[in-house]
Amino acid sequence: xIRVGLIFSVGQEWQGGLSYFHNLLSCYRKFPxxxxxxxxxxxxxxxxxxxxSDAIEIHSCPEVFR
Numbered sequence: 455x456i457r458v459g460l461i462f463s464v465g466q467e468w469q470g471g472l473s474y475f476h477n478l479l480s481c482y483r484k485f486p487x488x489x490x491x492x493x494x495x496x497x498x499x500x501x502x503x504x505x506x507s508d509a510i511e512i513h514s515c516p517e518v519f520r
Contacts, residue, residue, distance in 0.1 A: 455488075455489060455490070455491055456489060456490050456491070457490075457491045457492075457493055458490055458491070458492050458493065459493045459494075459495065460475075460478075460492060460493070460494045460495070461495050461496075462475055462494050462495065462496035462502060463496070463497070475502075476502075479492075479494070479502060479505040479510060480505070482509060482510060483505050483507050483509065483510055486507070486508070486509030486510075487509070490509070491509060491510075491511065492509060492510045492511065493511050493513065494510060494511065494512050494513065495513045495515050495518065496512065496513070496514060496515070497514070497515065497516045497518070498514065498516065499512045499513070499514035
């Protein structure tokens with residue numbers, strides 16, 4: 455299995471970035487690939503926690519995004 459790390463550091467001011475990441479995670483949650491595991495790092499996991507699944511792991515790392 456290949457683990458792919460994504461850094462979700464998009465704020466509310468960049469709506470295009472938010473839409474991109476939400477669409478990416480939504481699509482991957484719906485159509486996962488057994489060969490890939492997404493590891494998502496973010497300051498606040500609350501906004502994207504509902505994407506957590508066997509194929510997507512959400513990590514809250516507020517100290518990294520200061």
